[in-house]
Amino acid sequence: MVKVSNRQKPHGKVSSFKNTNYQFDIAADKMNLDESMRVLLKTPFREVTVQIPVRLDDGRLVVFLGYRVQHNGARGPQKGGIRYHPDVDLDEVKALASLMTWKTALVDIPFGGAKGGVTCDPTQMSSLELERLTRKFISRISIVLGPYRDIPAPDLNTNAQVMAWIMDEYGAHYGHTPSIVTGKPLHLGGSKGREQATGRGVVFVIREAARDFKLDLKGATMAIQGFGNVGSNTALLAAEAGSKVLAISDVQGGIYSAKGLNVSKVLEHAKRQGSVGGYREADAISNEDLLELKCDILVPAALGGVITKLNADRIKARIVAEAANSPTTTSADEILNDRGIHVLPDILTNAGGVTVSYFEWVQNLQQFQWEENQVNSELEKIMVRAYVQVREVARKERVPLRTAAYMLAIRKVAEAEKLRGNEPLDPRISSTILQKRPIR
Incomplete structure (x- = not known):
């Protein structure tokens, strides 16, 4: 794997914001981004x-x-x-x-x-x-x-x-x-397809990546940490696509079956009992052990910081699809990259939710509701297009998918700032004070 930066990694207990900006800086270094633009985009x-x-x-x-x-x-x-x-x-x-x-x-x-x-x-x-x-x-x-x-x-x-x-x-x-708000109930202007949108987007990205990595989603084994909205819908949609979901967990623990779980039955059980724990057709497993299962695809869909330098060497999945925000620490990210494990970054993988939130916002402004098949079709187009763009930048620049995703995103936001008049006039001058724009 190509090393993309010699920038010192955060270590010890580091703030979430510093970790996020570390990933930003890796991409910004690759892009030779002006220092004053870095301040503007990071602050x-x-x-x-x-x-x-x-x-x-x-x-x-x-x-x-x-x-x-x-x-x-x-x-x-x-x-x-x-x-x-x-x-x-x-x-x-x-x-x-x-x-x-x-x-x-x-x-x-x-x-x-x-x-x-x-x-x-x-x-x-x-x-x-x-x-x-x-x-x-x-x-x-x-x-x-x-x-x-x-x-x-x-x-x-x-x-x-x-x-x-x-x-x-x-x-x-x-x-x-x-x-003013998205993710509303349908009767108050919510969008059809919004509830499943993040999980659906996760599966779209996994499907595209699996093809590139010569893995058939049908029959692929999967472990999912987290069984809230994102994790449960990812599990249901992956099972519909033919994947074998081996393990699922929530905050109280997890369940595992080598034969594969019946996701619909697990969901019914979780709704009745408030947890996946106690599901009789599977063995109990801890959240920590779930992450280290041998499987094709690992989906962290709970909290951040669950894959760290302490367990990254024991991750056995071929693909890690980040359905949660920041589930992989910076040190773990480098370990997984060095081991040849493909990490589908959070800013791409879980973007289905905000995409359909955008659709909902548009529908509210137009006072016109789309049908669910239109929502899902437009979501698929956007997620597939974004994945392809990230993949192509990763190949061209010889960088991991995460760095490629940040490079694409930073370029778009930086261009918008420049068009608004916030373009550095002299690359030798670094701005260290960000002037706040007044409320409009």
Whole structure:
């Protein structure tokens, strides 16, 4: 494998944002990107932190912290999900917002990147508490949102119901605006095909890569870590394509069957029991052991940072398809690359969700709903086109797929910044201060 950079890797406990910018710098080095443009593209446009006081059902008042980071809007309104999790912090949200900038540019939809989150444990909150939390959060950040400014979407531990609350709360301040948020219920302007979009996009990218690597998706073995929206739909669609899903896991553990799992039955069990654990037609397996199973395709579809330098040497899959955001650390990425394991990068592999979110936004603005077959057909075109472009750059530049994906995305965003007038006039002058654009 070709070494693409001698840049020092982050080590020890490193921030998510630094890890993301490390991947950016590898691609920027390859492109000889001007230093002032690097500062412009790496620095978030706006970071918002708010207090969210919420009255719980037992009468206690608890103050949560919420974040919204708008990374870059050169190519269009910022776009990105809102997540609820105990580990949410500003650093993570900044990293995820930057990934959205590169993701939307890579698949060539007219958005920039944003992300939001609240530090909370939604599993310990009632539906009414979550609604109060959501409404208060949106009321506090609504000034930086808008259908032509920043459009939220579902993410970890948020769903269509949460998006409905967001739409309603925003509407109470600014009037009925379905295009303010995507991932909504169908009855409130959601798009057909949105729920399966990320998983469907994952399978499209795996299918194209498998062909290039002389692997038939029909009969290919697969292990999937994570059985939320993305993991479950990836499993269902991969099984429909003829793949043998050997193992599935969620936060409580996993299950394994050498003969292959009946994904539909596993999904029914998980809905009844709240977890895949205890499924009688399979053996128990830990999340850690699942990652190291011998299989053709490994799909990390849960949290970030699960493939590290501590286990990368034991990964036995031929292809790692990053359905989660940042599941592979920088050190592990280099190990997998050196071992000849093909990593399908997150900014490509899981871009199906934001792509169909774009379709939903367009439908809301047009006040016209597409049929599901049109949504899926357009999604396939975009995902296949993006994969082919990444593959060709990787071959031409002799770089891994991740570096190729970043190079493509960075080039598009940099060109948009230049067209807006932010072109360095003298390559010898490096700008270290990013002037914030005012709210329009």
